Amino acid sequence: MKTKTFLSFFIFLNAFTAQATVHEVPVADFHFTPGQFDAIVGDTVKWIWDNGTHTTTGTAVNIPFGADTWDEPIDASHPSFEYVIKVAGSYFYFSKLDGDMSASFDATGTLPVQLINFKITPAAFNKALLGWNTVEEQNTAWFSIQRSSDTKRFTEIAQVPSAGNSSVLKYYSYTDNSNSKDEYVYYKIVTVDKDGNKTASDILSFKTNVNAANLVACLSPNPLSSPYDLNVQLNISKSEKILVQLYTAGGSLIKHLYMDATPGSNSKLRLGNISAGIYTIVFRLHTITESKTIVIQ
Numbered sequence: 001m002k003t004k005t006f007l008s009f010f011i012f013l014n015a016f017t018a019q020a021t022v023h024e025v026p027v028a029d030f031h032f033t034p035g036q037f038d039a040i041v042g043d044t045v046k047w048i049w050d051n052g053t054h055t056t057t058g059t060a061v062n063i064p065f066g067a068d069t070w071d072e073p074i075d076a077s078h079p080s081f082e083y084v085i086k087v088a089g090s091y092f093y094f095s096k097l098d099g100d101m102s103a104s105f106d107a108t109g110t111l112p113v114q115l116i117n118f119k120i121t122p123a124a125f126n127k128a129l130l131g132w133n134t135v136e137e138q139n140t141a142w143f144s145i146q147r148s149s150d151t152k153r154f155t156e157i158a159q160v161p162s163a164g165n166s167s168v169l170k171y172y173s174y175t176d177n178s179n180s181k182d183e184y185v186y187y188k189i190v191t192v193d194k195d196g197n198k199t200a201s202d203i204l205s206f207k208t209n210v211n212a213a214n215l216v217a218c219l220s221p222n223p224l225s226s227p228y229d230l231n232v233q234l235n236i237s238k239s240e241k242i243l244v245q246l247y248t249a250g251g252s253l254i255k256h257l258y259m260d261a262t263p264g265s266n267s268k269l270r271l272g273n274i275s276a277g278i279y280t281i282v283f284r285l286h287t288i289t290e291s292k293t294i295v296i297q
Helices: 001-020
Strands: 022-028 038-042 044-049 054-058 070-074 078-082 090-094 101-110 112-124 128-137 140-148 157-163 170-176 183-195 198-200 204-207 217-220 229-234 239-247 254-263 268-271 278-287 288-296
Touching: 022 054, 022 070, 038 198, 044 070, 054 078, 070 078, 101 198, 112 183, 112 204, 128 140, 128 183, 140 170, 157 170, 217 288, 229 254, 254 268
Parallel strands: 022 044, 038 101
Antiparallel strands: 044 078, 054 070, 054 090, 090 101, 112 128, 128 170, 140 157, 140 183, 183 198, 183 204, 217 229, 229 268, 239 254, 239 278, 278 288
C-alpha cells in the first residue's frame, strides 16, 4: 500500500513539474528584468546575477498571505536564487541594498488556457500580425493584447474574444495597425478567465522598419524637361518589378505602370508626354510604399 501511495504521488509530482515554468530574472545595473511578469502556482522564479551587489527580498507585507517570504543575496558569491510559487496573488519584491530597485509578479492558481504557437509576422505596410493557437480552454473570457517598448511597461491595445470552453484546436489572430517609432516593439498575450484570473504568454519582439533605408535612393533629374525620362536608383537586393503611379497635384491618377529594376543600377522610367506642373509619383514594392514629388518644366 505504501509503495502504491508513493508511486501515485511521484507520478503526480512529475506531471505537475512538467507543466511548471522557470521565469528567469537577470539582476544587473540596479534593475530586475523584466520589471513585471505573470506566473501560475507551481512555477519557479530564478534570479540570476549579472553585476553589482544586490538582494532579492519579499517580505510578508508585500506578498500574498501564507506565501513563503525570502531574503537572499544576489552577487558574485551568490549568482542565483530560486523561489517556487505556492500561493496565488501579487508579489512585490525589492533589493534592500539599492533604494528604488524593485519589481513584481502576479501568480494565478489555475491555467485557464493552453496557448501555443504564439508568433508575430509582418503584415501589409509593416504592421505586426499576432497569431496563436489554443488546444484547450476552460472558462476563458478574452485575450488581452499588450504592447511595450521596453519589455517592462505593457499597455493593453485590444481585447480578442475567446471561445470560453473548448477542447479542440482554435486559431486566433490580431493585427496591430499602430505606427511605432521604436525599432523594436514587444508583445504578450494575457488570457483572462471569467473569474478574473490572468495568465501571460511569453514576450515576443517585432522589428519595425523605422530605421530602414528608403526604397528610392535617388531620383533625377528633378525638375525635368523633355524627354521626360527619370533615372531611378532603388534600394533592392534582387531584381524586382516596381509598381509606379503618377498623380496630378489635384490627386488624379494619370499613369499606372510597372518598372523593371536591378540591384546596383539606375532604372529608366519613361513618363511620356505630360503637361508642365507638379506631380506626385508613388513607388510600391510588396508592403513598402513611397511617394516623391517631381516637377515637369
